[in-house]
Amino acid sequence: xxxxxxxxxxxxxxxxxxxxxxxxxxxxxxxxxxxxxxxxxxxxxxxxxxxxxxxxxxxxxxxxxxxxxxxxxxxxxxxxxxxxxxxxxxxxxxxxxxxxxxxxxxxxxxxxxxxxxxxxxxxxxxxxxxxxxxxxxxxxxxxxxxxxx
Numbered sequence: 001x002x003x004x005x006x007x008x009x010x011x012x013x014x015x016x017x018x019x020x021x022x023x024x025x026x027x028x029x030x031x032x033x034x035x036x037x038x039x040x041x042x043x044x045x046x047x048x049x050x051x052x053x054x055x056x057x058x059x060x061x062x063x064x065x066x067x068x069x070x071x072x073x074x075x076x077x078x079x080x081x082x083x084x085x086x087x088x089x090x091x092x093x094x095x096x097x098x099x100x101x102x103x104x105x106x107x108x109x110x111x112x113x114x115x116x117x118x119x120x121x122x123x124x125x126x127x128x129x130x131x132x133x134x135x136x137x138x139x140x141x142x143x144x145x146x147x148x149x
Contacts, residue, residue: 069122083108
């Protein structure tokens with residue numbers, strides 16, 4: 001049982017963090033819950049085009065990839081915002097309903113998985129557009145990841 005609990009800690013921590021950010025910014029308008037969020041803040045590959053000195057062909061493919069990524073992510077982000085609101089409503093309810101909280105948390109985790117897959121798929125597609133030198137430059141632009149044993 002301890003192994004299963006340990007395996008769930010990271011996804012649940014990620015979900016909790018995302019939901020906390022959503023709580024602070026889930027109101028309509030610019031920000032996490034607004035229509036502008038996916039366009040401005042999620043899958044922000046556009047700023048990399050200049051940093052990586054993409055040629056015109058790469059830039060066009062890059063723009064198409066970015067547009068598709070935003071389009072694919074938009075419904076997932078909206079679903080995540082709605083899931084957060086539902087979970088928040090459960091936390092504010094008069095009676096604690098553990099089954100409902102678990103179901104809502106699992107639903108949010110599933111959406112986070114879909115967003116992670118989409119993000120990773122798009123990073124791989126982006127890397128495929130790059131020359132080896134540009135891929136090296138991309139790695140220097142990404143913040144280092146610290147792995148715990």
